[in-house]
Amino acid sequence: MSKYLTQYEARRTTPENIVQHVESGWICGSDIGLSLPPAIITAFDKHVKEKKLTDIKYHTLLEWMPIGAYNEEYPEITGVSWFSGGFAREAVNRGAAEVMPAYFRDMPSLIGSYDRLDAIFLCVSPMDENGNFSTGVSASLSEALIKKAKRIYLEVNKNMPRSVTGPVVHISQVDALCENHVELPDYPRPELEDISKKIAAYIAEEIPDESTIQFGIGAIPDAVGAALQEKRNIGIHTEMFTESMIDLIEAGAVTNAMKPLHQGKTVASFAFGSKRVYDYIHENESVKMLPIDQVNDPSIIRQLPNFMSINSAVEVDFFGQVCAESLGAMHFSGTGGQVDFVRGAVLSPGGKSFLAFPSTAKGGTVSRIKSILSPGAIVTTSKNDVNYIVTEYGIANLRGKTVRERTEALINIAHPKFREELTFEAKKRNILN
Numbered sequence: 566m567s568k569y570l571t572q573y574e575a576r577r578t579t580p581e582n583i584v585q586h587v588e589s590g591w592i593c594g595s596d597i598g599l600s601l602p603p604a605i606i607t608a609f610d611k612h613v614k615e616k617k618l619t620d621i622k623y624h625t626l627l628e629w630m631p632i633g634a635y636n637e638e639y640p641e642i643t644g645v646s647w648f649s650g651g652f653a654r655e656a657v658n659r660g661a662a663e664v665m666p667a668y669f670r671d672m673p674s675l676i677g678s679y680d681r682l683d684a685i686f687l688c689v690s691p692m693d694e695n696g697n698f699s700t701g702v703s704a705s706l707s708e709a710l711i712k713k714a715k716r717i718y719l720e721v722n723k724n725m726p727r728s729v730t731g732p733v734v735h736i737s738q739v740d741a742l743c744e745n746h747v748e749l750p751d752y753p754r755p756e757l758e759d760i761s762k763k764i765a766a767y768i769a770e771e772i773p774d775e776s777t778i779q780f781g782i783g784a785i786p787d788a789v790g791a792a793l794q795e796k797r798n799i800g801i802h803t804e805m806f807t808e809s810m811i812d813l814i815e816a817g818a819v820t821n822a823m824k825p826l827h828q829g830k831t832v833a834s835f836a837f838g839s840k841r842v843y844d845y846i847h848e849n850e851s852v853k854m855l856p857i858d859q860v861n862d863p864s865i866i867r868q869l870p871n872f873m874s875i876n877s878a879v880e881v882d883f884f885g886q887v888c889a890e891s892l893g894a895m896h897f898s899g900t901g902g903q904v905d906f907v908r909g910a911v912l913s914p915g916g917k918s919f920l921a922f923p924s925t926a927k928g929g930t931v932s933r934i935k936s937i938l939s940p941g942a943i944v945t946t947s948k949n950d951v952n953y954i955v956t957e958y959g960i961a962n963l964r965g966k967t968v969r970e971r972t973e974a975l976i977n978i979a980h981p982k983f984r985e986e987l988t989f990e991a992k993k994r995n996i997l998n
Contacts, residue, residue, distance in 0.1 A: 569696035572736045580608035583718050583741045587612060587621070591683040594624035596710060597648070598837045600703035601625065602688040602720030604745035606632050609686070613641050624665070626672075626705070627837070628652050629750055635662055647672060648899035657896040669804065669902040670861035673709035685714040689734060690727040697733040701725040702836040702846060704854035705804070707732040716740045724749050726847035731854035751840045754787060754808060761788040763957040764921050769793055771917055771953070771960070772873050775823040779803040779906050780875035782838055785921050789875055793818055800824040802869055804860055804902045806833035806852070808842050826868055827853055834860040861902045866909025872916035874906035879922070880933045880942065881954055883972040883996055885963045887920055887946035894941025907950050911964065918952035919960075924980040932983035934975050936990035954978065972996050 583605055587593070593609075595601045610633030613621060623634040624645045634644030635656035644662040646653035648669070656662035667675055676682065687707065689698035698719060700707040711717060711734055719734065719742040765788035772778070772793060777800035780786040790809030793799065794816040801810055801819055813819045814831070821829050834857045836842050846852050859865065866872055878889040879897065890898045903920075910918040922933055934956070938944070954961045954975060961974035976987045991997040 569692065569694075569736050572696070573692055573742070576736070576739055576742050578741050578743060580604040580720070580743045580745070581612070583743055584608045584612040586716065586741070587618065587684070589618045590620045592622045592624070592679075592681060593684045593686065594682065594710060595686050596700065596703040596707045597626040597705045597835050598629055598703055599725070599749055600687050600700065600707065601628055601630060601632070602686050602745070603630055603747065604743060605686045605718060605720050606630070609633065610636075610639055610642070613639060617641075625653065629837070637661055646899070648901050649896065654896060654898070664896060664899070666900065668861075668900055668905055669705070669857050670863075670905045671858075672706055673856060673858045676706060676709040676713050679713065682710070682713045682715065684716040684718060685710045686718050686720070687734070688720045688722055688725055690725040691721055691723050692736060693727070696736040698736070698739075699725070699727040700732045700734070701728055702843060702854070704728065704731040705834045705857040708856045711738065718742065720745050722746055722749070724843070726843045728846060728852070728854040729848060729850050730852075732856065749840065749843055752838050754839070755784040757784060757788050757791065760923050760957045761785045762792075764923075764955050765789040765792040767955050767960040768875060768919050768921060771919070772796065773871060773915075774798055776800070776871040776873045777802050777824055777869040778873045778875070779910075780807075781805050781877070782807045783877070785877060786875060798823050800869070801831040801833070802827070802860065802866065802872070803832070804834045804857065804906075806831070806836040806842065806846070808839050811841060811845050821851075824869055826865065832860060857902070861905035863905055863909035863912060866906060867912035867916070870914045870916070872910045872913035874910040874916075874918045876903045876906065876918075876920055877922050878920045878933075878945070879926075880935055880938060881920070881951075881975065882935050882938045883975060883991060883994075884968055885948040885951040885954075885971050886938060886944045887951055888938050888942040889920075889945040891941065891943040893939040900945055903945055904950065907946050907952065911950070911952050919955050920946065920951065920953065921955040924956040924958055924978070925983075929980070932979055932987065934979040934983070934987065936987060936994065956980075969996055
C-alpha cells in the first residue's frame, strides 16, 4: 500500500492545476450521471474561458449538473450528448450542442472506434489497498473510456460508493487527481398518483413469480416496484439501479435465485437517485455493476427466462411505432437502452416488454396514442419490435397483430375523450371499416 500512497501523493493536486493541461482542440468526456466530477468541471470551464481555448468537445450522458459544454456562455466548448439530461436537452434545442444517436449497448464499441480521446474526467471512490479506484455508481462506459483515453484525471470523493465488481482505474494509469468530498446529489422520489398506480397494476398482473425485471426511475417505475412486492424469487438485471429495487429486495420479492446468469446477484450498469441507493451499493457483493455492453446485450438478456422490461414513451401510432426521445421535432432524450431491452425481452422464453405512459399529455389536451406520430417525431422502438403498450385505461399486446388489430387495441386503451376522433382517423385512412 505504501508504494501506492507514494504514487497517489505524487499525482495529487488541485482541480485548477489539473485543467491547466487542457488545450484547444481536445476531445474529452465522462461516463454517465455521477461520473461527472463537479470540482474539475467548474475549473475546466473557467480555464477554457480564461485561456481563450477553442474547438473543445465534451461528451456526456445524463449530466446532473450545469456544465460549460451546455451553457451558452461557453461557445468554445461543444457538448456532445449521448443521452440528454435537462441541461443538454436545452442546449441541443437551441443549436448549441450535438446529439450522438446510438443504442446504449453500442456506446463502448463506438468509443473504441474513435481516432482519439484526449482526456477523461471521472469522479471515483477513494483508492483501495491495491491502488485501485472504483468508478462507483457509473459502470456503463468507464471501462471503454479508460482504455481509449490518452489522459485520465480523477476527482476522488469519499462519498462515492465502492463497487465490488465495477470498473476500476489503477493509480499507475492516472495522470493527476484531486480530492473533493462533497455529498452526492440526493433526489426525492416522486409521489405515486392514481394514473401511475393503475398502469403499474396492469403490468404487475402480467409478471409471474421467478421473472427477471428491468425498469428505470420515475413515478410509473416506482409504482411498478410497489405493485411487485408480493411476487417471489424475482431477479434484477437492469441498466439503472433504483431505490424501488431496494424496496423489492428488502420486501423479499427479489432473491435473484432463479437467474441462470449472475445467480444470486443484482445486475446493473449505473445508479442514480438517493443516498440510500449509493449506500446500498457500497462494498455490497450482491450487486454487480457491469459495463453497458454486457448488461444491455439482447443476446445476454434473452438467456434470462421470463424477462420483463418496463420502459416509457412519449407517443405511439396505429402501426405501433413508438417515439420515446423527442416531442415532435424537439429533442428530449435519447434511445438509451429501450430497444436493447425490448428486443432482449421478446426473445426471452416467456419474456415481455412493456412501454407504459399516461394516455394524455399537456394537461389532458393531447392524446399520446395517435393516428400518426407528431411531425418530426423520432421512432425509437419500431413497429416490428413493439410488444405491450400500457396506459391507465388498459394494456394492449401488439405483437403478432395486424395494423387493424393494433389500431383497435390502441383505441381501446386511449383516453375515452379521444376514442371517437381516433376511430374517425382510422376509418379515414381505411385502417378500420
